[in-house]
Amino acid sequence: MRSFLLIACLLVAAPSADDATITAAGLESHVRFLASDALQGRETGTAEAMLAAGYLAACLERAGLQGAGDDGGFLQRVPLYETVVSGTPTLVGELGARFQDYAHGEHFAIYRNPASKTGPLHVVRVPEAGPLPEPDAALALDFEGSRGDARELLEAAGRGDGSGYGMILLRGASSDGKPRGPVRAGSLSRGEADATAAPVWLVVRGALREALEAGQLKTLTFDGACELAPVPAANVLARIPGVGTPEHPELAEQAVVISAHYDHLGVVPKDRDAPRGADGEPDRIFNGADDDVSGVACVLEVARALAAGPGPAREVVILLATGEEKGLLGTDHYLDHPAVPLERTVANLNVEMIGRADASIGGAGQVWYTGPDETNLLEAFNAAGVHVSRDPYPDQNYYKRSDNYAFVLRGVIGQTFSTYDGHADYHSVTDEADTLDYAHMAGASRIVLDAVRLVTSGALDPAWAEGKGPPERR
Ligand SMILES: [Zn+2]
Structure with missing residues (x-):
């Protein structure tokens, strides 16, 4: 494990843009490490997933965020068995x-x-x-x-x-x-x-x-x-304190959770045949580059840009969750032990699979949003000049298929940014770093940043659309 740790430290210490710009190169350096074979598919409960968590914590600390996990650190241990x-x-x-x-x-x-x-x-x-x-x-x-x-x-x-x-x-x-x-x-x-x-x-x-x-x-x-x-597992949690606005100092008490999941499927068990990788050779590792290292890289860079800018009106909580592929276990644990009480959490903005362009919404640099009619946010983003498309695949029910929905079930607005076009590498050993379009990711991540800023700055107040909300309150 020591050599892995060394690699992680070197990568975190590598030079990156000092300003708040999100670049294709910055995103790619995260993906190349997190989706590498060394991390063995980041399955929840493994040492390699914990190594990924250590890398994420180091990145957030270096970007100037505060720890929001156990004892003021960046890790929130998730008791899993x-x-x-x-x-x-x-x-x-x-x-x-x-x-x-x-x-x-x-x-x-x-x-x-x-x-x-x-x-x-x-x-x-x-x-x-x-x-x-x-x-x-x-x-x-x-x-x-x-x-x-x-x-x-x-x-x-x-x-x-x-x-x-x-x-x-x-x-x-x-x-x-x-x-x-x-x-x-x-x-x-x-x-x-x-x-x-x-x-x-x-x-x-x-x-x-x-x-x-x-x-x-x-x-x-x-x-x-x-x-x-018991197995080792942890969410990675960081915060940027809110400062309110002159007219609305009370916004500092509210929080917005920006999230993505860093776990994936691990490796194909030894007693099963290895599927063919992209090069036609047997490959046992589910690298999960698009799912969801792409979203994690986006959130890391959004967090860095937010920390480099003026203090947000609302507190920003960064949640990089484990256990999504096992049934939203990491996010459920967060919701039982939130960094900011859920009554004061106004929205969860989640990022899932933005590594490849979706031609159905205009291709490179374009982003879509799940549950478009559930809240006022999609319309408000577009009205403010931040172009985000409606989820083009309502039949797939993506709104209910990622970490955002765990928030919804607890009464908190939660929606997901994505650019997934239904590609065949989903949940396959061929979801590799080489298949991502980093220029597209940079464009998409800038849209996510602009949309996030509209909420964290207090320019937008998230609200359920009429007749919408968590299932038990409708
Ligand atoms: Zn995913």
Whole structure:
């Protein structure tokens, strides 16, 4: 690890533009390091992701920002646990006065989140169209409808991962399946102590499905034969204090969070075939240059430009999050432990995949914005002469697919700048630094900076559009 650290220090110490200009070369130097093979795809929970975090912290410190993480530093530790599987999961049902063992594979399969022991949980049936019972970690929800129906009900309640309940049961085949051994580990969770941690999701079939349909099951006790082992993980957090304006000194109490996620998918596991890289040779590393080193590089340069300029009216919080690819885990942790209370956070402006031009909005140097009709911001940016396009792919639901949406679910305006055109290198080992267009990135990043400044200067006041807002408040 030492040689990596040396590289990181040399890169941070390399000369860069002293003024507030965002340049293609400045952006490229961040991408060349963060998306290099040395960082092994920056998977959350690995030493290489922590090395990336160290580089980001050094860049922000050098740019003159203050730490907003633990103990005034730049890192905010995120307590995450890796699931270590030690045996075959078991499930015991309480049927009247007797107990029935159900077998992994034959009667149930783990659909999401292998967990250690949980239960006994009271089984509650949820009709196809709802309603959901009040959130209660002692309940196992037995969804009568399809998986799609179940997800829709949970999403509509702002609980897409099932958080707040003890177990999610989805109906599978009516016949018994084949016995199965231990599950494969690999998911990360926020840990046993976290009451909001997502529950285990099971697909039930055969005799177990029958017993549920007949309403015979009182309780279920699940033991995933797992242990949770802590892994290293951290968000990178920095701030530029707000100074208010002469007319509105109170703006100094408000904050704007500028964010991007620095984690990615890591490497292809050893027991799977290596896909072909850009040169046709086997390649195991998901470099994630566009996703989302491009956004991180943009935020670093925006932060540097803001720190070099006059003090912002509103406080600027820089959040470079981990755990996005694992289910917005880093941002969720930030929202539980924000640098500025969420009641005083007026907006999250997120940057995701701006490394390549999108011809559908005019190509190089152009940027689009998710959730264009959710708030007053897109219209206000354009009215102020900062040209930002509407998200051209509403069917893809990008508004709900990045860290900004975790803010929305907590009641804070959150939207994402992007220039992703749906290219085939997305989540593939071919998402490499060589494929990015750095001149485009510089143009796009300057637009992001101008838009951010409109909010941090107090020129714009973010507001929900009429009838819009977080799902539970509509
Ligand atoms: Zn991403």
